[in-house]
Amino acid sequence: MRRLVLGLLAAAVSLGGYAVGASGQSAGASQQAGSGVGASTGVKDSPGAQQGLSGVVVDSSGAAIANARILAAAAGHINGAVLATTDNAGGFRVEQREGPLAVRVEAAGFVTAAITIVQGRPVRVVLDVQAATDSVTVTAYRTPLASEDSPASTRTLTAAELNEAASPALDNRLRLAPGVELFRRSSSLVANPTSQGLSLRGLGSTAASRTLVVSDDVPLNDPYGGWIHWTEPPELSVRSIELVRGGASDLYGSSAIGGVVNLIAEQPPEVVSRQAAGGQGPDQTHSDRLTLLSSYGGKNTLDEGVLASTARRCWSALASGGLLRTDGYTLVAPDLRGPVDIPSNVHSQNGVVLIERPLRVHSHDGTPGGGLFLRGSVFNEARSNGTRLQTNATRLWRFAGGFDLPTPAPRADGNVALRLYGSEEHYRQSFSAIGAGRASESQTRFGRTPAQELGAVAHWSEPLAPALLVVIGADTHDVRATDTELSIQHGKPAGLLDTSARQRQSGAYAEALWTPPGWTVSAGGRVDHFSNFDAQQSRPPALPGALPGLGETVFNPRLGLARHILPRLAPGLVWSASAFRAYRAPTQNELYRTGQVGQETTLPNSQLRSERATGWETGLAAAGRGSTVRASYFWTQVNRPITALTLSSTPTQITDRRENLGQIESRGLSIDLETEPLRGVSLIGGYQYADATVTKFSAKTSLVGHWIPQVARNSASAQLRLSRASLGTLSLQGRISGRQYDDAANMFLLHGYFRLDAYAARHVGRRLEIFASGENLFDRSIQVGRTPVLTLGTPAVARVGVRVRIGE
Numbered sequence: 001m002r003r004l005v006l007g008l009l010a011a012a013v014s015l016g017g018y019a020v021g022a023s024g025q026s027a028g029a030s031q032q033a034g035s036g037v038g039a040s041t042g043v044k045d046s047p048g049a050q051q052g053l054s055g056v057v058v059d060s061s062g063a064a065i066a067n068a069r070i071l072a073a074a075a076g077h078i079n080g081a082v083l084a085t086t087d088n089a090g091g092f093r094v095e096q097r098e099g100p101l102a103v104r105v106e107a108a109g110f111v112t113a114a115i116t117i118v119q120g121r122p123v124r125v126v127l128d129v130q131a132a133t134d135s136v137t138v139t140a141y142r143t144p145l146a147s148e149d150s151p152a153s154t155r156t157l158t159a160a161e162l163n164e165a166a167s168p169a170l171d172n173r174l175r176l177a178p179g180v181e182l183f184r185r186s187s188s189l190v191a192n193p194t195s196q197g198l199s200l201r202g203l204g205s206t207a208a209s210r211t212l213v214v215s216d217d218v219p220l221n222d223p224y225g226g227w228i229h230w231t232e233p234p235e236l237s238v239r240s241i242e243l244v245r246g247g248a249s250d251l252y253g254s255s256a257i258g259g260v261v262n263l264i265a266e267q268p269p270e271v272v273s274r275q276a277a278g279g280q281g282p283d284q285t286h287s288d289r290l291t292l293l294s295s296y297g298g299k300n301t302l303d304e305g306v307l308a309s310t311a312r313r314c315w316s317a318l319a320s321g322g323l324l325r326t327d328g329y330t331l332v333a334p335d336l337r338g339p340v341d342i343p344s345n346v347h348s349q350n351g352v353v354l355i356e357r358p359l360r361v362h363s364h365d366g367t368p369g370g371g372l373f374l375r376g377s378v379f380n381e382a383r384s385n386g387t388r389l390q391t392n393a394t395r396l397w398r399f400a401g402g403f404d405l406p407t408p409a410p411r412a413d414g415n416v417a418l419r420l421y422g423s424e425e426h427y428r429q430s431f432s433a434i435g436a437g438r439a440s441e442s443q444t445r446f447g448r449t450p451a452q453e454l455g456a457v458a459h460w461s462e463p464l465a466p467a468l469l470v471v472i473g474a475d476t477h478d479v480r481a482t483d484t485e486l487s488i489q490h491g492k493p494a495g496l497l498d499t500s501a502r503q504r505q506s507g508a509y510a511e512a513l514w515t516p517p518g519w520t521v522s523a524g525g526r527v528d529h530f531s532n533f534d535a536q537q538s539r540p541p542a543l544p545g546a547l548p549g550l551g552e553t554v555f556n557p558r559l560g561l562a563r564h565i566l567p568r569l570a571p572g573l574v575w576s577a578s579a580f581r582a583y584r585a586p587t588q589n590e591l592y593r594t595g596q597v598g599q600e601t602t603l604p605n606s607q608l609r610s611e612r613a614t615g616w617e618t619g620l621a622a623a624g625r626g627s628t629v630r631a632s633y634f635w636t637q638v639n640r641p642i643t644a645l646t647l648s649s650t651p652t653q654i655t656d657r658r659e660n661l662g663q664i665e666s667r668g669l670s671i672d673l674e675t676e677p678l679r680g681v682s683l684i685g686g687y688q689y690a691d692a693t694v695t696k697f698s699a700k701t702s703l704v705g706h707w708i709p710q711v712a713r714n715s716a717s718a719q720l721r722l723s724r725a726s727l728g729t730l731s732l733q734g735r736i737s738g739r740q741y742d743d744a745a746n747m748f749l750l751h752g753y754f755r756l757d758a759y760a761a762r763h764v765g766r767r768l769e770i771f772a773s774g775e776n777l778f779d780r781s782i783q784v785g786r787t788p789v790l791t792l793g794t795p796a797v798a799r800v801g802v803r804v805r806i807g808e
Contacts (some may be wrong), residue, residue: 005385148623151561238259251526327345376399639662
């Protein structure tokens, strides 16, 4: 990925090199090979330049575009005749032609470019993504592939969609895609962290997420509990989000049953020295950028952010940080509140620093094809969970480092990537019991959970033929954690429970991606071994006793097909199908720790086994005239799903225990639509129908046929965007969800809801933007949970703010 991003800057270096060699201009001068809407091109004349009409086609991030078509567009040739098709590295060559030659460059999902190519001067063509289509995705196959050509169901939330969402919370912005939901409907700004697992494809979640969240190959799910800290990434540091729906354990291992969410981070300015590019002397190019964000709104909500980046010679750096706080609101329904109830809220701070240095030169056009990086981040938050005694806090440090390198000459079309990462987390939470009428509260427990995480990811990709790419990789992940629980009775310590354990997951995978004209064929598989070991539990002063260990080896394959049905009459019409196996290992939190949300207490189970999923989907995608639509039918069956079974229930207290159910199944239909019917008007939306039920459970057959908790059968979302330079931007975001249940026994019904948000912004000059947003404009009472007391979602909240950009 980083190799692809670094390609943009290298184009400027190529231009400078050609200008000096060809015309004697000063360093840094450039010369265009052609021009056209939606593309930028550059040429380089070097001693090793390949003779003939050749070049490389990439997107705006520098990612190679496979299967782009080079079509004749000049007198003497049949207009539209296909002269060449790019390979997996984006390269092409027009055989037996003399230049200069006018051509058009086409690729699904991109704006067509009209350029002129010259013999002996390889050209670099940068295509812009069409406004109303998905961008190139790499999450599904760890290699660039246009979304329409992907057998997997993908969705990209662009920077514009994220910036124009009404809520500052990242999880609320993800809800722009239908079917995306946390374990409960509440926002992460007021939700207990242990209920922030992510649900996709109607599979639900528990404390742990059945969807994996990553950034630059590094997992972001909590190392101990599997939930997600949605306020951890600085708001300005996330550029876009790639969403892959459906099992992806063949590449990513555990937790990718429902899919993968890839947070694409902002990158520092790209710069390379002439020495790195084979020239003489250091390059003096430098670049500086600064973005500031500040907003304030109802519930005393404050959102502050900063993003600064710089580049000097062959080094570049980025720093981003943020502060997000809200006084929140009281979750308990008004007619059920008591003296103990106070607003749930969060006060969080985050920061990240990234340093990069480009390394080698790529083969096609002399651009740098790899680099070193080092990244560190810190996250700190404190929460009130609705009463004075129910609180929690998290402090999480992360680091990551590694490199991306092109494979050695003469091919230099592949890539080798390595990531080393780790984290240090300190989590604490206090628990209480609520008296009758919610009139009194007494503390029952206080817990601390320090955890350390170490991991490594390595993968290699190489085109073995113009239409065949192979990816091989391996990773390992080790977590050591201790949970110390202090019991409290009548305000005094009553006992201590100390639990420690290690968890390790390691896997190796291989994938082949074959892209003959009109087809995409993918096949891959992964072998994983995971184990929990060295588990000890003690109640001082008693000696510690060993807990049962856990170990399993699993194999997860995936197959995929995509076919352009009518490539001549309707080049944007694609049929796709895929099938997969996936799994999720139980977390240490599920195995060993007692959790509590509201007055619902969930007991651990050290005998849990992994969840195993089998699924398939098929669909059609169509693109053309500024619109795209994709419809998919999906079916996923999960054996041994981990859920919370109710042991006892009273009007004031629910006690659950984590258990492996027999089997759950989710099947349904999803539709994604993007269109731009008029200039300055765009509509992005989608719908999901998910029939998600329990299909087997011999230990409690009464649960068979029940709905999976917290999964609605019908859900839809839409974002209508109106933009005009003289007036500004208005974005309306609507979300609708049908009824669902809050428990496995389907005793606690949550009614459906409709929510409307809005965002408006206007530029004042070149660098200043003012904006306003409103959430839940109709102030609907949205039912979130019954634990067992009914809790509600975010009421109407408005914000105003400014965004300042300097140096862009």
